[in-house]
Amino acid sequence: MYGTLKKIFAFAGSKEGLLKKSLLFAFLSGLFAALQFAALFIVVEALVSNNRDSRFIWISLGIMAVSLVGRIITTYFSTMEQTETGYCMVAEKRIHIGDRLRYIPMGYFNKNSIGNITAIVTTTLGDVENSAARVLVSVLGGFFNSVALVIVLLVFDWRNGLIAAIGVLLYLAAAELALRKSARLSGVRQHTQESLVESVLEYIQGMGIVKAFGMEKDSTQSIDSAIKASCRDNLKLTKASVPYDALKQVVVRVFSVLLPLASIYFWLNGSLSLAYGVILVVASFMVFNDLENAGNMASLLQMLAASMDTANSIDDTPVMDEKGADVVPASSEIVFDNVDFSYKVNGCGADREGGLGHADRKILDHVSFTIPAGTTTAIVGPSGSGKTTMCNLIARFWDVDAGRITVGGKDVRDFKLDSLMKNISMVFQNVYLFADSIENNIKFGCPDATHEQVIEATKKACCHEFISALPDGYDTVIGEGGGTLSGGEKQRISIARAILKNAPIIILDEATSSVDPENEEELQRAIAELTHDKTIIMIAHRLKTVRGADQILVLDDSHIVQSGTHAELIQQKGLYADFVSARQEAIGWKLAQ
């Protein structure tokens, strides 16, 4: 139990002080409660000795009043501090996780699916938020109070005190056994809870496909089994604690009877006064009442500890930014120097410890090339050859396994991610827009931009007109993922975002999906504005774009198999010429028009 309590204090982080304050108030509340005991003693002794002096009644009432007011005030503050601790420490943790995720290699998101992370940030931390501080204060407060009462019993009559102490120790032993038993099961339950959230998310996200293929019935199978697993593990956890709960009950019941019986016995044999006897009978009920409350809460401790372990597990993932510095590169030249890269099947891309597992496929094998500053480089190659991966490595979504990638002569691993990304704008094929206003989506990489700057960017990206025509214009809130806009509109908004950011390097994944002619023309104009005077690396699908590039890199089978201008490559026999001649019938990549 000590380890679990320590974990909660550590989890509280900068809010540890608040937690301690809350405990202090709970402890004071216990002391005020014990005052009732003194008041009662005064009354009982007056009754037993037939003392009719009303002063005793007034003193007793006065003590009772102090006890009551003291309890109300201390309980109020203890509850307030608990609530604040719960919300604040979890808010801190959520922000910390959010920050950390920015610096974790993308491979982590493969291993730990989005559902898993969502479960941690919502349900797992929700449990901690609502109950960690309350449970801790109730458990520790309860134990403090019962120990304090045992001490009082020892002072009044050591024999009764000893019996109570044995009862408390036996109860604590049973509670510790219960905690140990639930430790393993709590972890399993935590895992099934995460799987449940994961299945629900997947079910909702895949609803469109499910409907399109009429698979509604089959698609619920995974969610059904996740619900059943969650139910099974919750039951297992509860059932596992039943014998220990019963044991705790036996201890409480036996000692609750034993203590008053002992007081009566000692009074009958003349070794205890009547007043002491009555007080000891009352106190014996109080000892086990507090202990029982604390013990019931203690069974939640292990579940909370498991939740905290899960939330902390994100901290164990190595981040990419630890050695980075704020670098302003001398130029926007990009160099791949003997780069090797493969996705790790059992780890993330940045994990370079284990070498290649048997199922790891090398995506890049000793790849070297230079993209001079201010030029356009088109990457072409069959589907799955690694074009996107190559672009993502420049932005350090993953780290290379061997060799190095430099920007302006500096290894990208020497940059802080923020300072690297100041130099790069990425325009993806699948645009993601946040459930926020159009203006905020455009300002995403540049939050300090003015409205005028946003309009200037949208005019260049050919999207000002359609945005202005929307009922709320730039304040229009778009659905999550940009669901309420067409593909072409989303693409142009993402280009406006990149224009506003004005980074010297543009990584562009050209749209393959057929855009209608009107959109197509506007899209090309937007791209021309974006890429003006920049260093561009693009995954090109259209022959027109490829032709205009200063350099074409043909990627196949983990190597750059050809490089040069269109005119040079078309002269050579090879993959590029084959692809150009195959045109529309191209096997994996399309050169439209």
Ligand SMILES: Nc1ncnc2c1ncn2[C@@H]1O[C@H](COP(=O)(O)OP(=O)(O)OP(=O)(O)O)[C@@H](O)[C@H]1O
């Ligand atoms: N996150 C990932 N984890 C594991 N393997 C991946 C991951 N992303 C891509 N791959 C694999 O790496 C290979 C290269 O993928 P990549 O997306 O870079 O190719 P591409 O040339 O851009 O393909 P396309 O033209 O179809 O978009 C593919 O076999 C792909 O399945």
